[in-house]
Amino acid sequence: MRRYIVITMLICNVLFSQEYINEYVIPNFKKLKDEERIIYNNIVFQFTTNKRKVKTKQKDVIVSKTMQNIFEKNQENTCKTLLLFAIRELQQQAIAIGGKRIINIKSYIDNQSYSNAKKFKCKVGTIFSIVTLKADIM
Numbered sequence: 001m002r003r004y005i006v007i008t009m010l011i012c013n014v015l016f017s018q019e020y021i022n023e024y025v026i027p028n029f030k031k032l033k034d035e036e037r038i039i040y041n042n043i044v045f046q047f048t049t050n051k052r053k054v055k056t057k058q059k060d061v062i063v064s065k066t067m068q069n070i071f072e073k074n075q076e077n078t079c080k081t082l083l084l085f086a087i088r089e090l091q092q093q094a095i096a097i098g099g100k101r102i103i104n105i106k107s108y109i110d111n112q113s114y115s116n117a118k119k120f121k122c123k124v125g126t127i128f129s130i131v132t133l134k135a136d137i138m
Contacts, residue, residue, distance in 0.1 A: 019125040021109055024079050026120055038084045043091040045102040045135075048117040056136045057099045062108060063089045064132040075129065079122035082131035090135055099137035108134035 026047060029039060065086040067078055090102050107114040107121035109132055114121050123130040 019123055021121055021123050022075065022079065023119050023121050024076055024083075026083070026118060027080050032084075038088050040088070040091045040095075043094050043100065043102060045087060045090065045105060047105045047115075047120075049104055049106075049115050054103070054136075054138060056103075056138050057097050058093075058137045060134055061090065061093055061137055062132065062134050063093070064130060065089065066128050066130050068128055075122075075124050078129045079120075079124065079131060082122065082129060083120055083133075086131050086133045090133060090137075094137045097137060101138040102135050103138060105133055105135040108132045 063086050065082045067082055087102075087105075090105070094100070094102055104115070106116075109121050109123050109130075113134055120131070120133075123132075
């Protein structure tokens with residue numbers, strides 16, 4: 001009997017799950033309360049595209065963060081939390097290779113880049129939300 005319930009739930013999830021790509025404003029990281037615990041202060045990051053030729057340690061680093069949002073009603077808060085964790089992951093990768101800055105951060109969803117200094121994109125579904133970032137490490 002449990003198998004039938006599980007199979008029925010999986011079929012309903014596949015049939016009724018929808019995915020949207022929403023655009024949200026990048027939060028002011030200096031005013032966030034939890035920012036001290038999530039983001040490192042010694043690694044600088046920028047969302048704007050750097051036009052100058054710079055020497056990068058690693059180019060096109062991709063980081064993706066996923067969160068279940070079955071019971072989460074506020075999708076914007078979920079996406080902003082995922083953005084913070086994705087930036088922290090980029091910072092950890094920069095520390096691992098000896099980088100000091102993360103530049104050219106852009107959203108990267110469905111193999112398409114989206115660069116904006118004030119907004120980021122988040123893929124929101126019925127079950128999961130996903131934030132994927134692509135950046136260069138100096």
